[in-house]
Amino acid sequence: MKWKNWMKLYEEIERDFKFRREKEIESRNTLSKILGDKVLSIGDIGNLIGEEVYVVGFSPSLENEIELIPDRATIIAADDAAVILNDLGIKPTIVMSDLDGDIDSLIRIKSSVFGIHAHGDNIPLLPYAEFFPKKFGTTQIEPLENVYNFGGFTDGDRCVFLAAHFDAKIHILGFDFENPRIKEGKDMIRKRKKLRWAKYLIHYLEQSGAKIIWENLNSK
Numbered sequence: 544m545k546w547k548n549w550m551k552l553y554e555e556i557e558r559d560f561k562f563r564r565e566k567e568i569e570s571r572n573t574l575s576k577i578l579g580d581k582v583l584s585i586g587d588i589g590n591l592i593g594e595e596v597y598v599v600g601f602s603p604s605l606e607n608e609i610e611l612i613p614d615r616a617t618i619i620a621a622d623d624a625a626v627i628l629n630d631l632g633i634k635p636t637i638v639m640s641d642l643d644g645d646i647d648s649l650i651r652i653k654s655s656v657f658g659i660h661a662h663g664d665n666i667p668l669l670p671y672a673e674f675f676p677k678k679f680g681t682t683q684i685e686p687l688e689n690v691y692n693f694g695g696f697t698d699g700d701r702c703v704f705l706a707a708h709f710d711a712k713i714h715i716l717g718f719d720f721e722n723p724r725i726k727e728g729k730d731m732i733r734k735r736k737k738l739r740w741a742k743y744l745i746h747y748l749e750q751s752g753a754k755i756i757w758e759n760l761n762s763k
């Protein structure tokens with residue numbers, strides 16, 4: 544999605560969560576300085592994605608759905624879903640992360656490209672970006688030369704927006720909008736609210752013509 548179209552959706556999210564635009568700008572600019580010119584180009588990312596991808600979210604039932612991923616699939620994983628895959632010997636092609644997960648385990652996944660997201664509430668985590676050898680930046684506001692905006696809000700729906708930007712056919716698994724899997728220190732009510740947005744955004748993309756295949760129909 545073009546970032547100007549995304550901004551209409553983002554302004555609703557921003558109002559809903561009372562995010563402050565100044566913090567978003569500070570975060571995006573901080574990430575941009577950390578990344579410098581050590582980022583993949585948008586063309587490189589498109590080549591990695593190709594025509595068909597498997598987007599993998601971090602639902603509680605993820606472990607039971609992994610068998611749905613064929614061998615040699617191109618995989619875009621949402622944050623700690625990548626750790627679960629990697630522990631099983633499955634290498635994600637791209638990982639979308641706001642760096643709020645199991646950083647030590649993520650850093651060990653050397654073969655993946657990391658799409659590192661800057662937002663108003665993860666500024667102290669952004670220096671970890673240095674530890675990922677293959678990466679690019681993302682923002683939810685106006686993009687910069689090295690910090691892109693393909694649309695999307697949570698790590699999971701940002702994976703889907705990324706693939707849809709390149710018009711790929713998108714298989715979705717490891718998503719469950721009703722049963723949050725929450726990491727230590729996170730607030731359940733806020734997580735549920737984020738998952739409601741993730742559901743809305745993915746359905747919005749689907750209704751706009753994105754080629755989406757729900758591998759676990761219960762999750763839809």
Ligand SMILES: Nc1ncnc2c1ncn2[C@@H]1O[C@H](COP(=O)(O)OP(=O)(O)OP(=O)(O)O)[C@@H](O)[C@H]1O
Pocket residue numbers: 599600601602603621622623624641643644696697698699700717718719720721722723724725726729733734737738741
């Ligand atoms: N049931 C689920 N529980 C948790 N995440 C899910 C679920 N189903 C799908 N997902 C996707 O997996 C992603 C996992 O990423 P992560 O746990 O880092 O969350 P996040 O986007 O950083 O939000 P938060 O600030 O709540 O941690 C989520 O962004 C979400 O889109």
Ligand SMILES: Nc1nc2c(c(=O)[nH]1)N=C(CO)CN2
Pocket residue numbers: 562641662663664683696697698737
């Ligand atoms: N400002 C702000 N932006 C976000 C936040 C958050 O907690 N705060 N969480 C997200 C989930 O990946 C995505 N974007």
Ligand SMILES: [Mg+2]
Pocket residue numbers: 622640641642643644698
């Ligand atoms: Mg995250």
